Amino acid sequence: GSRGDLTVDDVFDQFACVTPAGVTLLSALKVEHAAGGCTCGGHATVRSLLSESLDQRADITIVDMEAGLEHLSRSGGTLAYADVLLVIMEPSRKAVLTASRTLVLAEELGIPRVYGVGNKAVDGDREFFAELCAEYGVDLAGVVPLDDDVAAAAKSSTSVPAGAATAVREELDRVIDVVGPTVTV
Numbered sequence: 001g002s003r004g005d006l007t008v009d010d011v012f013d014q015f016a017c018v019t020p021a022g023v024t025l026l027s028a029l030k031v032e033h034a035a036g037g038c039t040c041g042g043h044a045t046v047r048s049l050l051s052e053s054l055d056q057r058a059d060i061t062i063v064d065m066e067a068g069l070e071h072l073s074r075s076g077g078t079l080a081y082a083d084v085l086l087v088i089m090e091p092s093r094k095a096v097l098t099a100s101r102t103l104v105l106a107e108e109l110g111i112p113r114v115y116g117v118g119n120k121a122v123d124g125d126r127e128f129f130a131e132l133c134a135e136y137g138v139d140l141a142g143v144v145p146l147d148d149d150v151a152a153a154a155k156s157s158t159s160v161p162a163g164a165a166t167a168v169r170e171e172l173d174r175v176i177d178v179v180g181p182t183v184t185v
Contacts, residue, residue: 008049012057024058050081079106084179085114086141091125093132100136117175118143142175144168 006014017025028046050061063079067088079085087102089095099116106114116138118129126143133140149164160168 008057011045011049044078047078047080050079079111080109082111083113085111086175086179087114087116087138088119089116089129090119091121091128096129096132096136096138099133099138103138113179115139115141115175115178117141120144120146122146141178142171144171144175 011026012024015026019025026049046063050063063082065079085102085106087099089099096116103114116129116133118125118140121129121143122145129140129143132138145167147165147168149160150168153160
């Protein structure tokens with residue numbers, strides 16, 4: 001963030017965590033205190049990592065950002081170098097409207113592909129997402145169902161057990177197919 005004295009290798013050496021599955025994780029933009037000031041330095045660091053360096057370290061980079069439009073406006077657009085942006089939407093009109101606003105900002109940044117993904121869907125929500133996304137010009141990549149096993153794992157900060165959440169996993173496979181054949185998870 002604000003230090004400015006670290007190389008990309010330094011950032012990975014000091015702050016990366018490699019999981020047992022071999023995935024490297026970096027956490028950015030941790031806000032620790034109220035009224036602590038602007039997070040522009042953190043946004044700039046993420047943008048810099050995405051623009052210059054990660055292609056040499058990873059075939060695929062997934063950036064999980066907090067909900068909101070700030071990542072498309074801060075520090076020249078934290079996500080300006082993204083190839084694909086997935087906008088996760090709760091089953092509400094407001095979420096779809098926010099996704100449509102996100103599309104405009106993403107287009108201004110030059111993000112080539114933006115998709116909406118419905119989340120926590122119950123009966124009738126697939127049709128709701130399809131209708132509203134079509135009305136507001138949001139390309140819908142998929143609709144992930146609400147699942148008790150996913151909710152329980154989130155509450156206990158554990159992984160979803162193997163073999164559980166089958167419908168969720170199947171829908172995520174469909175989303176990956178929409179995003180592109182070059183993306184593998």
